[in-house]
Amino acid sequence: DAGVTQSPTHLIKTRGQQVTLRCSPKSGHDTVSWYQQALGQGPQFIFQYYEEEERQRGNFPDRFSGHQFPNYSSELNVNALLLGDSALYLCASSLWFGTWENGWYFGEGSWLTVV
Amino acid sequence: DQQVKQNSPSLSVQEGRISILNCDYTNSMFDYFLWYKKYPAEGPTFLISISSIKDKNEDGRFTVFLNKSAKHLSLHIVPSQPGDSAVYFCAASKDAGGTSYGKLTFGQGTILTVHP
Structure with a gap:
């Protein structure tokens, strides 16, 4: 049973560039959330x-956008990168109609460094 | 606006003793509380949770206590083991149907070190 997988593991980008991070949810899960740490x-x-729709959004600017595909996998895109975007980006998967006890399963994250 | 706070950045405990990690929250709308454990280079792993209708939940060596009036919860680990050394995050969620289950509000984390 595959857990949540994220790619790439590490990447370095220059200010102003754009980045795309990818996430495959745990088998059987249909909901993906993204976190910045x-x-x-x-x-x-x-x-x-x-x-395939954004259902909730936290306090992040429009430079952060996402997408979900029919197979439930997801991408996080960040445009016009700033130094402050350097962080660990975590993907969590869950069941939309699950109970809270089902929990959220996290991937290992993608480390983004902006230079 | 830090709605979930872990005021102790670190905690050091001797093996076999009790570890107590604390968490405070300000939003009375939170219904569920969870503890996650995180090792370096790994994602957070679910540890234990509690609903706001309960005041205690136990799972092996781990017990979570919830004091709603004080908006405070704590995680007790007894006995502590060196393998418990990790960062522990407290997280909270509101119950508003399926749309709410995806959003967790995390505290800043507490680094637990258990010495042999």
């Missing part, structure tokens, strides 16, 4: 996708 901080909710 800055160094020394807890993860912060970016947005959530279900049925």
Whole structure:
């Protein structure tokens, strides 16, 4: 039973560039959420996708956008990168009609460094 | 607006003793509380949770206590083991149907070190 997988594991980008991060949810899950974890901080909710639509969004600018595909996998795109975007980006999958006890399963994350 | 706070950045405990990790929240709308454990270079792993209708939940060596009036929860680990050394995150969620289950609000984390 494959868990949540994310790619790439690490990447370095230059200010102003754009980046795409990818996530495959745990087998059987249909909902994907993205979190940003800055160094020394807890993860912060970016947005959530279900049925290929953004369902909830946290306090992040429009430079952060996403997409969900019919196979439930998801992408996080960040445009016009800033130094402050350097962080660990976590993907979490869940069941839309699950119960809260089903929980959220996290991937290992993608480390983004902006120079 | 830090709605979930873990005021202790780190905690050091001797093997076999009790570890107590604390978490405070400000939003009375939170219905569910979860603890996650995170090792370096890994994603957070679910540890234990509690609903706001309960005040205690136990799972093996791990017990979570919830004090709604004080908006405070704690995680007790007894006995602590060196393998428990990790970052522990407290997280909270509101119940508003399926749309809410995807959003967790996390605390800043507490680094637990268990010495042999």
